[in-house]
Amino acid sequence: MNKLMSVAAAASLAITALGTGFAPQAQAEQVKVPVMSQGERGSMALPKTGQSRETVRQRFGDPVSTSGPVGDPPISQWHYDDFVVYFEYNHVIHTVARHAR
Template sequence: MKLFTQIAYISISFALSFATAHSFAEMTNNEEQTEVSEVLIPLSQDTIKQQATDPKRGMSMKAVEAKYGKAIKIHPTKGKPPITRWDYAEFSVYFESNFVIHTVHHNP
């Protein structure tokens, strides 16, 4: 009886393996293959120059004002943590507490 059980188990395992392999082979032949690629776009010289002259993350409000002058408009501080925006002619500077967290250039 034990031998019969082992043979039955092997037969069932073989049948399932064959069915799975056949199903997989059929599926891969019928499926559309997709290729993924990455496109790298180099930064323009203007962007590189802007990044070199932008207020840097971590600069204090005093340092930004000393380097770029008084902002055209200073928006009221909002939220917790306190976020403040200073607008200049070409860009806006976002501060968290008293330090730069981001600079955004205006579209021409």
């Protein structure tokens, strides 16, 4: 019975403390990293939007693998070790850096 009273008393004390503002406040630091600035993308040489397939091939060599084209307009992908290049028809529409391994 004493144990039950202690638990009830502790709960009552905690509720009173919360209601009066005497309870400790939890705080956390929030770190925000803007999209596209995670990792080392800024220091990587990547194909730019609008470049032709031929320009990408001349500068970065042959891709490790390719996929597509899929859809209309046709979208295809060239996979390199550190990034993937997305083409619409024959021009780069986006380049995505891979996570460091």
